Structures are given as C-alpha cells and as structure tokens.
Amino acid sequence: MKAAVLTGVGADLEIRDDVQIAPPGPGEVRVRVAASGVCHSDLSVQNGTIPLPTPIVLGHEGAGVVEEVGEAVTTVATGDHVVLSFVPKCGVCEACLRGQPYICETSAMQAAGGLLDGTTRLTSDGAALHQMACLGTFGEVAIVPEISVVKIAPDVPLDIAALIGCGVLTGVGAALNTASIQPGDTVAVIGCGGVGLNVIQGARIAGAARIIAVDKFASKLDMAKQFGATDMVNPDDGDTVGQVMALTQKGVHVAFEAIGLEATITAAVDMLRPGGEAVIVGVPRMDVMLTFNAAFTFLYLNKSVKGCWYGSADVQRDVPKLIKLWQDGELKLDELISKEIQIEDVNGAFEAMESGEVARSVIRHSH
Numbered sequence: 001m002k003a004a005v006l007t008g009v010g011a012d013l014e015i016r017d018d019v020q021i022a023p024p025g026p027g028e029v030r031v032r033v034a035a036s037g038v039c040h041s042d043l044s045v046q047n048g049t050i051p052l053p054t055p056i057v058l059g060h061e062g063a064g065v066v067e068e069v070g071e072a073v074t075t076v077a078t079g080d081h082v083v084l085s086f087v088p089k090c091g092v093c094e095a096c097l098r099g100q101p102y103i104c105e106t107s108a109m110q111a112a113g114g115l116l117d118g119t120t121r122l123t124s125d126g127a128a129l130h131q132m133a134c135l136g137t138f139g140e141v142a143i144v145p146e147i148s149v150v151k152i153a154p155d156v157p158l159d160i161a162a163l164i165g166c167g168v169l170t171g172v173g174a175a176l177n178t179a180s181i182q183p184g185d186t187v188a189v190i191g192c193g194g195v196g197l198n199v200i201q202g203a204r205i206a207g208a209a210r211i212i213a214v215d216k217f218a219s220k221l222d223m224a225k226q227f228g229a230t231d232m233v234n235p236d237d238g239d240t241v242g243q244v245m246a247l248t249q250k251g252v253h254v255a256f257e258a259i260g261l262e263a264t265i266t267a268a269v270d271m272l273r274p275g276g277e278a279v280i281v282g283v284p285r286m287d288v289m290l291t292f293n294a295a296f297t298f299l300y301l302n303k304s305v306k307g308c309w310y311g312s313a314d315v316q317r318d319v320p321k322l323i324k325l326w327q328d329g330e331l332k333l334d335e336l337i338s339k340e341i342q343i344e345d346v347n348g349a350f351e352a353m354e355s356g357e358v359a360r361s362v363i364r365h366s367h
C-alpha cells in the first residue's frame with residue numbers, strides 16, 4: 001500500500017508505495033483509511049516539536065472502513081464504518097474508570113510509536129515503520145487496536161468523520177468538556193486553525209455571549225467569524241492582551257490557547273479576569289517553561305490553568321454526540337474542509353497550514 005513516511009526530523013514526507021502490512025493481531029483491526037485530516041500535530045512531529053521515533057507513518061485524524069478483524073475482536077466487524085481515535089480507550093484502567101479515558105493508561109505506549117504491544121504491523125524498504133498514535137492515517141490502510149475505533153453510521157461522509165477524530169473532538173471538547181463556560185461568558189480563543197475554529201463553535205454551543213478570536217492571519221479571523229466569533233484581534237495591531245482588555249475592560253472568563261507557544265500561553269493567563277480559567281490546547285515544544293507570580297496569579301486573582309488533552313473527550317460518548325450536532329445544523333464541519341487532496345500533496349498541505357490558507361486539508365486515499 002501507499003503511505004506518507006517521515007524518515008527524520010525536518011525531512012519532507014516520502015510517498016512510498018511498497019509498504020507491507022502484517023495481518024491484525026488479537027484485539028486489532030485492519031481499516032481501509034478513506035480520509036485523513038492534516039493536523040498541526042503531524043507537522044509538529046515533522047519539525048521535532050512532538051518527539052516520535054522514525055521512520056513513521058504520520059496521521060492521526062482519520063476515518064475508514066473495517067476490512068478485517070483479528071482474534072477476539074467483538075465490538076466491530078468487517079464493513080463497519082469507523083472514526084479512528086488518537087487515544088485508545090481501554091475502559092478498565094484507573095483513568096478510564098474515573099471518567100478520564102482521554103488519558104487512558106494504554107496511551108502511554110504511544111511514545112514508542114507502535115501498537116499496544118510496542119510493535120508495529122508495517123514495514124517498508126526492509127525496516128519497520130512506526131505508526132503515529134497507534135494509527136498512521138497517512139497510509140491507505142492502518143492496523144489499529146480495536147479500542148481505537150468508534151463505530152459510526154454508514155451514511156456519515158468519511159471526510160467529515162475523519163475531522164471528528166482529532167480537531168473537532170479536541171476543539172469542541174475543550175469548550176464543552178474541559179472548560180467551565182457559563183452562558184453569557186466572555187471567552188477568547190488564541191489561534192484559529194482547525195482546532196481553534198472548533199473551540200469557537202464549542203464556545204458558541206456552550207452559550208458564550210462574546211467570543212474573541214485571536215490570530216495573526218486576517219484570513220483565519222474571517223473564518224473565525226463564520227464559526228461564531230464576535231470580535232477579532234490581530235497581534236499585528238498591537239499587544240494582544242492590551243487589545244482584549246480594551247474590548248472587555250476586566251478580561252475574559254475563559255481563554256483558550258490553541259497554538260502551543262510560550263508567549264501565547266502566557267497571554268491567555270494574562271487576559272483572564274479574576275477567577276478566570278486558561279485552557280491550554282496547543283502543544284508546545286518539550287523545552288517550553290512558564291513563569292507566573294504564584295501568589296497573585298493563583299491566589300489573589302484566583303486564576304486557574306487547565307491542560308486539555310483530546311478535548312477531555314470520551315470518544316464513545318462524544319463522537320455520536322458531535323455527529324448529531326452536525327446533523328442538527330449546530331456544528332459546522334463541511335466548512336472546515338478547505339481542500340481535498342491526494343496523499344502526494346501532503347507536504348504542500350503542511351505549507352498551506354503554515355501560511356494560513358486552510359482550516360483543514362483532507363487527504364482522500366484513492367483505493
């Protein structure tokens with residue numbers, strides 16, 4: 001099969017068509033990947049922000065059709081349509097049992113770049129290929145853990161379903177699950193890419209009265225308005241925190257950071273009103289450290305900072321919920337797809353993401 005492979009930090013992805021696939025092991029399923037979104041986290045593996053072993057098939061935002069199931073698989077069958085979850089949900093570890101499946105203990109294996117037993121089912125050019133997030137949706141086929149798939153109805157278009165797999169679950173989940181937005185609140189969303197636009201629409205659904213979008217590209221601020229932002233702030237027009245303070249006087253109740261930079265995470269905390277909450281969604285480089293005056297920030301001003309992994313989602317609960325919101329016209333998903341591309345164009349999709357041209361590029365695998 002064909003797959004886009006990262007051979008080392010900084011290298012362009014190589015399109016290989018010689019990738020060999022081993023059969024699914026016990027508790028694994030073989031999925032024909034129909035579509036994969038291109039998320040900034042894929043680019044972050046390529047540029048070294050997110051360290052993963054290479055060679056690796058990137059891609060963690062996908063959907064497809066089950067082609068074969070391994071021994072002991074009971075929850076899905078050949079022919080089922082599925083959204084691929086970038087965090088497996090075992091359902092029995094301590095995190096899953098206390099309602100935090102987004103940090104399921106099985107996901108600790110992901111840093112090794114293999115499946116749950118640490119090995120991978122793919123080889124190319126005589127070497128094992130790792131799979132990002134137990135998935136690797138930049139390949140036409142993925143062998144994945146059964147606990148990484150969520151069955152969906154066959155009438156949901158697979159390109160829409162793919163986006164739910166990361167950007168939508170993360171962004172909408174940040175607003176609905178992670179944050180405690182109250183109806184009428186004022187929120188800010190820093191970074192209006194595939195994830196940030198979903199935070200904006202999640203905040204709208206949560207009842208935020210005012211949603212301030214912050215992005216360095218005017219094109220993204222236009223998209224933010226389409227997704228529900230009421231005010232737009234461009235850092236090129238002056239200090240971001242100063243602009244938000246001028247708009248709100250007191251600051252915002254909730255600020256989301258969806259870029260992953262030290263300066264913008266700090267700005268998210270600085271633009272909070274007393275008692276406000278900063279939700280960190282963007283993934284920074286491993287060496288980023290933050291400094292706050294502890295007494296003022298956390299006690300006298302009573303601000304809090306929350307990390308948000310995978311939108312604090314329970315994928316089995318939230319995928320159907322998000323599909324329903326889309327079917328009811330509450331969630332804009334078609335509008336997130338700026339471009340449908342072939343796998344050969346994946347390096348161009350990284351460039352389009354960095355230049356602010358797209359909300360999301362979606363790879364359509366041609367089988």
Ligand SMILES: NC(=O)c1ccc[n+]([C@@H]2O[C@H](COP(=O)([O-])OP(=O)(O)OC[C@H]3O[C@@H](n4cnc5c(N)ncnc54)[C@H](O)[C@@H]3O)[C@@H](O)[C@H]2O)c1
Pocket residue numbers: 038039040041044166167170190191192193194195196214215216217220235258259260261264280281282283284308309310311353354356359
């Ligand atoms: N927490 C999670 O579970 C999770 C899941 C998916 C993605 N992410 C992370 O979320 C972040 C966003 O992902 P994405 O796919 O939306 O990326 P993206 O590239 O589509 O969007 C980032 C946006 O930030 C804007 N931006 C960049 N630098 C800026 C600056 N200095 N000031 C203002 N705006 C700036 C860009 O113009 C762009 O619109 C990434 O760090 C990604 O790794 C986290």
Ligand SMILES: [Zn+2]
Pocket residue numbers: 039040041042060061166167
């Ligand atoms: Zn992602």
Ligand SMILES: [Zn+2]
Pocket residue numbers: 089090091092093094095096097101103104105106
């Ligand atoms: Zn678990």
